[in-house]
Amino acid sequence: MTPVADFDVLLGITRALTSTMGVAFAAYLVLVVLPYLRHRPRPHGRAADFEWHFLLPCRDEGAVVGGTVRYLREAFPDAHVWVIDDDSDDGTVDVVHGFRDDPHVHLVRRRRPHARTGKGDALNDAYRTVKLWMGRHADADRAVAVVVDAGGRPARDCLDVCAAEHLFGDPGVGAVQVDVRVANAGVRQAGGPRWRGVLGGLLVRVQDLELRTAVAAIRLSRGTTSPDGDGRFARLSALDSVAGPAGRPWRGSSPEDPELGVRLLTAGWRTGFTTDTHVHQEGLHSLRRLLAQRARTGHGTMRGLRHVRRIWASPHLSASGAAKLTCSLVQPWSRLLATLVYPVPLLVLGQRAAHAPGEVWAWLVDGAWTSFAVYGMLGLLPFVLWGPVYRARCAPTTGLARAIGYGFLYAIYASACCLASWPAVARPARGRDRWAETCGNTERIAADVALDH
Structure with a gap:
């Protein structure tokens, strides 16, 4: 030629x-872009109309879990906090024992060899424990489980927002995902060379930009969303409907697997997303750890393609709803193709x-x-x-x-x-289908101090 x-x-x-x-x-x-720019807040509901249970899966989270429990108890005094210890090697259990006099703080302990089998299994243990604690005649339609990372900080208005008429105030809504914001955006990393602090700060800022604009806009545009990040809310009766005889509503191999959302939607529940409230999480200053986190997230979503047949066979999803859900599962593969x-x-x-x-x-x-x-x-x-x-x-x-x-x-x-x-x-x-959690900045500092001593 x-x-x-x-x-x-x-x-x-x-x-x-x-x-x-x-x-x-x-x-x-x-x-995507224009609907996000036009979005306006909607009226709140009354948190007192529901019973709230915060689920905190923890594995070696002693550096942060105490502050999170104190925050949740002060911000949401009527809610229950369930700390799920996944056989931690650090002082996580000792920290939680410091709240033993508080009847709203509960410890769910898992021990090896039955522990460390994935965050989904840890959440299933908590789900079964909450069910036993509530009793057979409890109103599961009023009870809501809230999954929060050990270092997460839900906004103080999040329960009122999620109780709104278009969210859990609608009995057909089974799960809600709230907006995620980066708490340390604009905060320069302490210690180390100045250039590293500047680059780390920019990396954190871009994570906040992504979560609060691009990710939020895409979730708003779908109409239905899979609750697969920090700040996941699920009605207990919705979890009951997909738990099966073994009591396992969470069945994905990783916390980012969209299995739960798909099964709720195909079972006839609706899901929602709101930017009217948020949960704060810590942004990562390390690009290496951030890419490991994103690889884990992409892996969980990629596995979601196995649900495509279930999605299109469900009588509860319209063609447009099935198409939007399928597109969300294909997204990591489209990124792969783009490279x-x-x-x-x-x-x-x-x-x-x-x-x-x-x-x-x-x-x-x-x-x-x-x-x-x-x-x-x-x-x-x-x-x-x-x-x-x-x-x-x-x-x-x-x-x-x-x-x-x-x-x-x-x-x-x-x-x-x-x-x-x-x-x-x-x-x-390569046969490595189980993912470890990515250490946050606080946990990394604590680990470094422990190594120094």
Whole structure:
């Protein structure tokens, strides 16, 4: 094939991909971005109409669990807190024993070899324990289980918000996911070189941007969502309906597996998502630990494809609902595909430039550069636009230039997270299908101190 023919093929590929990306971007604006920008808060409900049970799965969380229990007891005095110790090797149990005089704080202990088999199993143990504690005649429609990470901080209004008429005030709603915010956004990491603190702070800021804009907008656009992150609320009667004879509502291999949400939706329950309240979690300063976390999250969602037949066979889901749910399960695979497809024109162009730089330069100057410019712009815009959106909705004191800069950082960050899809695929292929939790910054510091002593 002649160089001219090579260039024509390359230009054709670029234009085809550009056209596809342009249509996808327009749909993205209409279906995801604009509804998020137009969203307005809805009236709250009354938390007192329900009985609330916070479930805190813990494995070596002694550094943070005490503060979380104290916060929950002070912020939600009528709620019960169930700490599930997964046979911790640190002082987690001793910390919880410090609350033994509080009748609203309960310890669920798991011991090896039956412990450390996954967060789902730990939550199932807590579910069965709560059921026994409540008794046979308890009103499961009024009881709500709230899954919170050991370092999580639900907003003080979250129970009133989740009790609203369109959420648990609607008896057909079985589960609710609340917005997630990063508590340490804008807080520079202490210790270490200054450059590391700056980079770590930017990484945390971009995590907050992603959760509060892109992730929240996508969840709002779906109408139905799988409660698979921090701040998961589930009605006890909904859990009962999918628990089976063994009392196991959680059956996924990892906490990010969408199994529970799929089974609730296909059983006839509705699920909801709200940005009217939130739970704070700690952002990670380490890119390595963050990518490990995202690989674990992607792995859990990738496994969700095994539910596609159940989704489309369910009489309780409309065609659009089934399509939206399927799209959410396909998303990690589409990221994987993007890492292969998006670089193709650039790699081919680079290969040609290495062999005939003069020909490539003349071809670009002759007008081909416009196709590559549009291609690059459409690849960046779906990520960069979230910088100004973040400024408009979440951080109004941020300057516009800085917000645009955050958007470009988010594009780089999202590309790195796409690459994390590969270990999500490779890990089960190597026979390693069980994931450990990612240490937070506080836990990492505590571990480092312990090693020093």
